Amino acid sequence: MPDRLTGVLRGNLDVTGLGALLVVLLAVYAHYDSELFTPASITILSAQFLPLILAAMAQSTVMLAGGIDLSLGSVLALAMAVFAVRAEDGVLLAGVLALAAAVAAGAANGVLVAYAGLPPIIVTLAASFVWGGVTLVVLPKPGGAVPSGLVNAYNNGWNGIALPFVAIALVLVLWKAVRTTRFGLSLYAVGGNEHGAYASGIATRTVKIGTYAFAGVFIGLAGIGLAIQTGSGDATIGAPYTLNSIAASVLAGVSFFGGVGQMRATVLGALLIGLLTNLLLFTGMSPFYQLIVQGVVLIVAITVKTLATRERTD
């Protein structure tokens, strides 16, 4: 029995390690915020962390297939802007439009990556220019309005249910379901060994396009969540999500070369970054320090990962 336990732990090294870190962080957090584990607090925090968690899941999806998405922040802002502009005419339609915009942008990125023969870094960096421009056309100045009833229900709970929490759980279930499909397997296969995947009959280009489009679903939901949380749209708000989504994925042990990584670890990684950022505010640090901390977290996380994996492989 103990052998089996250590075996499971070893198989989930990233999840266990992150979980332990998270417990420490939560303990510190509870010291500053004694109401941390009340339903109200959990609702607010899950509303606050939802965009980052979903953005990180999107980035992990792309990274698992061996890509990277530097346009994530721009696409997130685009979905947010579309939703905020259209929300007053019907939330459902606005949500569909925002999702469609994000998926279309993702698919376009995917087509470029699959067919352009250029590295994903360059393609998505150039594409981020385009999506940023589209966002400015949709919403030149911060504005738009999300119905206050929805904002309230989302941030403060609806009949005692933390809606963002439910949303994240549903998205995770969606990922689980997709992972077991042929597409989900192909996604890991393409990331792990593109030539091998191609040789065994997987349409690698279609899988890449599908991957970016599927990540677009997560990004779109993140943008919608951010719009509901803040009650309006802002074209410039997306930028930090690109870096933080990469940082969360790296923390979670998703490999830059694709094929390796677990989504639940990504969720924990995103939570860790979110809690850390909040904690800095509690300690009275100026919010200006956030960017510095996020950059340092990314470097430290990837250094630890690289050094740890190098020991195993070299």
Place this chain on the structure above:
Amino acid sequence: MTAPSQTAPARPAATLPRALGENRAALAFGVLLVTWIAAILFAKGFDSVSSVRYLVQTAAFLGIVAVGQTLVIMMSGIDLSVSGVVALSAVVCAQVASGAGGTAGIAVALAASVLVGLANAAGVTWLRVPPMVMTLATGTIVAGALLVYTDGSPKSAKIPLLGALANDRVAGVPLAFVLWIGITAVAAWLLHASRVGRYVFALGNGERASRASGVPLARTAFIAYGTCSLLAGVSGLVLLGFTSTSSLTMGNPYQLLSIASVVLGGTSILGGRGHVLGTVAGSLLLTLLTALLAAWNMSEGVRQITLGLLIIALLLAYARERRS
């Protein structure tokens, strides 16, 4: 990529001077020439001497950054922190100059810029962080540090030396352009004639093989990333001289545009192939396109979309890589 650099078959372009030996760099000048002629023929205000002067002057800001970016990309790296460093140098210089004078401001700004480059190189070589992640992180840290340093409101500063560098002319040629060409000449020597340059090309063509054959990765990376950041800092100073103000976001356009200049100039994005002179054509081309777009009356958003699509189209047209 371990493919030999001479994969392109010998074509008429190969008879051009050896400095443009790589077909793609020559092609970049061809595209630039055609675009420029088209601009003169079909758009207003591109046919005067003063317009040419203004174009090469403003292209210098981008061009200086792009020369540094060429060094890094040639060794298979990438520097996403240049946007942060351009702002860093201008903001720090303006801030220091208001207390300690212009010369001190320039010195501190350049030192700070080089420091970022050294940090990039240290991360890439010693911590083995992928260049994209390392430079993205340092760029973010620099942006955050500037927020803290200026408390969100950077200063403006009139520094005579920088003002002259950005706006004055020598025999009708803008000094900024002269500076850019001078820097390019030094970079051309460094990259194409010196030992360090050969190391850079070797690393770009295959890191494992080069390290196995004794190419010093660390030293080469420190020189390449350090120079890249130094040049981004120089560009920030010239920009400060040009506008007399500094802002936290002034470097943002240079991140994508400097990389695009390098790639459009015919340098392989995977490294190991290309010529720094092509980057000059790339920077001029992108500045020309930006000016053309500015000539049409478009909203900020539409302009950004058009420029982004143009860059993607140009990348697709002649910068494709056949990956193994």
